[in-house]
Amino acid sequence: MELLSFLQHYWWAVVSLLGALLVFLLFVQGLQSLLLFSAKTTADKDLVCQYAGHKWEITFTTLVTFGGAAFASFPLFYSTSFGGAYWAWIVLLLLFVIQAISFEFRNAAGNIVGPRLFEIFLFLNGALGTFVLGVAVGTLFSGGAFVMEKTAITDIGNPAISYWANAWNGLDALANPFNLLLGLVVFFAARTLGLLYAISKPDNGEIGNICRRKLLFSALPFVLLFVAFVVWLFLRTGYRANAAGQFEAVDYAYLLAMVENPWILALLLLGVVAVLAGLIMQILGKMEDKNFYIVGAGVVLAVWAILMSAGFSGNAYYISTIDPQMSLDLANSSSSLFTLKVMAVVSLAVPFVLAYIAWAWRKMR
Amino acid sequence: MESLITLSRLQFALTAIYHWLFVPLTLGLGFIIAFMETKYYRTGDEFWKRTTKFWMKLFAINFAVGVATGIILEFEFGTNWSNYSWFVGDIFGAPLAIEGIFAFFMESTFFAVMYFGWEKVSRKAHLVSTWLTAFGTNLSAVWILVANSWMQYPAGMAFNPDTARNEMVSFVDVALSPVAINKFLHTVTNAYVLASIVVIAVSAWFLLKNREHELARKSIRIATIFGGLSLVAVMLTGHTSSTNVAKLQPMKLAAMEGLYEGQKGAPLVAVGMLNPSKKPMEQAGQEQDPYLFSLSMPKMLSLLATNSTDGFVPGINDIIRGGYEFTDIKGNTYIEPSFEQKKAQGTLAVNALKEYQLAKKSGNDSLMAQTRKTLDENFKYFGYHYIEKAEDLVPPVGITFYAFHIMVALGMFFVLLFVLYYIYGRKNKLEDTPWLLKLGIISVPLVYICSQAGWMVAEVGRQPWTIQDLLPVNAAVSGVAASNVATTFIIFAVLFTATLVIELRIMFTQIKKGA
Known part of the structure; x- marks a missing residue:
């Protein structure tokens, strides 16, 4: 594999890993989804907000870095998807922005609007934010109605190199059942992780009991919908560029990507095993303080594998449903070799970053 | 098209202005808190812990809103300036990713330790976390200002006709361009001045109300020295800024x-x-x-x-x-060539790019080499192709002129303010000088105006360019309908304004509560 191609895959793996870590860290959102209907007393709400409020910034920063790394390594995706699927990203953005202000404002003295509004914000972020994120990520497999032509920049009258071919500007992603399914998977994954996190905490009081009672109602849909998603994904047709650079339909493209890269398949299976093991232990009432981390590790591995399959083996990770020839794959949408090299050097610092996050996490337990 | 550009610019300006209401206070307050906690660490005096915690609360309220408005800016590069995102993504993306990996994780991780961890980590680890939060917030500023400087002075890159974008050829030239270094120093020292004036004003209010004397006096002392020294740096880097502008953006x-x-x-x-x-x-x-x-x-x-x-x-x-x-x-x-000459060269460059791409499709190597040569020779003025008439080259003179003069005049006024606070503080006469205390309080809106004015000079003054001479706003904007941007503009305007009102009220309540 030549260096450019290697670095493109390396960065797709890094971006995918950030996405996978993000889904794991959405346990914060999962906790927030308890706020309106599950946590009833002020004490319960305070505890939920304390659990989520001490960790939300890590999740938020991972989201920002996921976006930043995607922009840096695959700027054509950023340009095409953000500029075209305008409303999908704006809605997602708004659903996350309302979270950032809510923890600090909710119980602050001088809060003129009262805590209720911010609890609604946190709930919306927890319930809808996770769902919309899943729907948006679904487009990495289902594609979007975009037109992209780099040469348009020489057209003085209309130099935009990409645009959305319908007036829904990304909201059409919500009409695609495959995206909706992934939205539900992400929501239930976040909620399951949120419940497990609360259960794992010592002195969790009434919230611990509420979460134990509710776990099965989140974990079961999570597992079943996830399996349905993976089956559907494996049956999907993708696109790959042939030697002449023309995109051709490939049946079972994502399953093939896993078979062609068995280590990705292994990650997926390992992830599924960890998720199931953690959930079964929890249902049996064992190792309550550890199941969050076991299931969390499983989620990271499984999501990482799935995201990688979107771009590996030559799969187009952003298919144009208007003209498949305009689709984006790792080769035609990445940054230059030089920039990818610079960033690869930068990425060597990631273990160091992970180490101090782990230190802070342990200290702050 | 006109309304799309105007709305997209308005939306970005709105977000940037609101973002910059919250960020400079955290940039400066981070260090002020760190100084205070260092005093606590050294002396073990509970007074310093109380004082640190008081300012830390104000820091935390601001920090959250800064984060919220910051992510919107990141998204808006893509949603509203998608052509720009592609045209420069190869250069602009790297600083943004570095910012995420290094700075954002540093500030958010250690912020949590700093804010919630008083009882959970050792005093030493806590102090280190506070310093790392301060460094992290300032490190975030490095990379975004590197990116902004690159737009004012595109260095360290080459245009690649195969991909129709600019590509990085020297990371050092991008990250350490003289414009980037100066811009960083000018911006952060300005933020230190702003935070110092806020600290002075809050303390002055306590003294006027005959409360929190020790906290107020000692906070004023720290803020006067920190802010005064920073103001000297602001003036020096301000001078370098103007010589840089003269060489790089004479129109500005x-x-x-x-x-x-x-x-x-x-x-x-x-x-x-x-x-x-x-x-x-x-x-x-x-x-x-x-x-x-x-x-x-x-x-x-x-x-x-x-x-x-x-x-x-x-x-x-x-x-x-x-x-x-x-x-x-x-x-x-x-x-210096005339506008017409530059526009002609820009058109040559753009047409050469078009012909290059056609030649590539048909496999005509000699035509590719020839058009590439024309492109390279004229690329310097690539963006002029999109400028219709000479007047479009002129930024809004009124905003740029007044913003610049207001900024400088207020800067001069702050010199006087810091000198007075230093003198009266040393003589221990601040409590007996209510007019000076009041002057400190009314300086808060002034320093925010000054800081925003600086950004207006930098950003309005470079119109019509997103990237100087290479990409004007009309070639950078996304291909979305203007009505979409109008709607999001209204949503953001309402959201930001409501947030600001609630935030200010919470800040005032916190201040009234005292330490």
Whole structure:
């Protein structure tokens, strides 16, 4: 594999890993989804907000870095998807922005609007934010109605190199059942992780009991919908560029990507095993303080594998449903070799970053 | 198209302005808190812990809103400036990713330890976390300012016709360009001044209310020294900024001064009011005076811009007409081409790119080489192809002029403020000088105006360019319908304003509660 191609895959793996870590860290959102209907007393709400409020910034920063790394390594995706699927990203953005202000404002003295509004914000972020994120990520497999032509920049009258071919500007992603399914998977994954996190905490009081009672109602849909998603994904047709650079339909493209890269398949299976093991232990009432981390590790591995399959083996990770020839794959949408090299050097610092996050996490337990 | 560009610019400006209401306070307050906690660590005096915690609370409230508005800016590069995102993504993306990996994780991780971890980590680990939060917030500023500087002075890159974008060829030239270093220093030291004035004002309010005497006096002492030293740095880097602008963005400098006809030994307007009906390139014999009135300091603009009292500073019309001798930042001297010549070269470059891509499709190697040569020779003025007429090259003179003069005048006023606080503080007479305490309080809105004015000079003054000479706003904007942007603009305006109102009320309540 030549260096450019290697670095493109390396960065797709890094971006995918950030996405996978993000889904794991959405346990914060999962906790927030308890706020309106599950946590009833002020004490319960305070505890939920304390659990989520001490960790939300890590999740938020991972989201920002996921976006930043995607922009840096695959700027054509950023340009095409953000500029075209305008409303999908704006809605997602708004659903996350309302979270950032809510923890600090909710119980602050001088809060003129009262805590209720911010609890609604946190709930919306927890319930809808996770769902919309899943729907948006679904487009990495289902594609979007975009037109992209780099040469348009020489057209003085209309130099935009990409645009959305319908007036829904990304909201059409919500009409695609495959995206909706992934939205539900992400929501239930976040909620399951949120419940497990609360259960794992010592002195969790009434919230611990509420979460134990509710776990099965989140974990079961999570597992079943996830399996349905993976089956559907494996049956999907993708696109790959042939030697002449023309995109051709490939049946079972994502399953093939896993078979062609068995280590990705292994990650997926390992992830599924960890998720199931953690959930079964929890249902049996064992190792309550550890199941969050076991299931969390499983989620990271499984999501990482799935995201990688979107771009590996030559799969187009952003298919144009208007003209498949305009689709984006790792080769035609990445940054230059030089920039990818610079960033690869930068990425060597990631273990160091992970180490101090782990230190802070342990200290702050 | 016009309304799309205007709305997209308005939306970005709105977000940036709100973002910059919250960020500078955290940039400066981070260090002030760290100084105070260091005092606590060294002396073990509970007074310093209480004082640190008081300012930390204000830091935390601001921090959250800064984060919220910051992510919107990141998204808006893509949603509203998608062509730009592709055209420069190869360069702009790397600083953004580095910012995420290094700075954002550092500040958010250690912020949590700093804010929630008093009882959970050792005193030493806590102190280190506080310092790392301060460094992390400032490190975030490095990379975004590197990116902004690159847009004002695109260095360290080459245009690749195969991908139709700019690609990085030297990371060092991007990250350590003289513009980037100066811009970083000017911006963060400005933030330190702002935070210091906020600390002074809150403390002054306590003294006026006859409360929290020790906290107020000691906080004022720290803020006066920190802010005063920072203000010196602001002025020095401000001077370098103007010499950089003179070499890189002479049109911006001309707009800052309302200078239409250039001259040797150009004067600097100290106080003035622009003539609103003045237009660029007026017909001979019908030229209007650019100012309704003005008081100028002779030769000072030339000194500021060229480091020589007799240096030539081109005006707006000179830059459009060309034909004068100009020395760029690398020391190359040449005769500046006219707008028409630049536009012709820009069109040559864009057409060469178009032909290059056609030649590539048909596999015509010799035509590819030939068109590539034309493209490279004329690329310097690539963006001029998209500029319809000479007047479009002129940024809004009014905003740029007034923003610049307000910024400088307020900067001078702050020198006086810090000197007075230093003198009265040393004599221990602050409590007996209510007028000075009140002056400190009214300086808070002034320092925010000053800081925002600085950004307006930098950003409005570079219109119509997103990237100087290479990509104007009309070629950078996304291909979305203007109505979408109008809707999101209204949503953001309502959301930000509501947030600001709630935030201010919470801040005031926290301050009233005291330590």
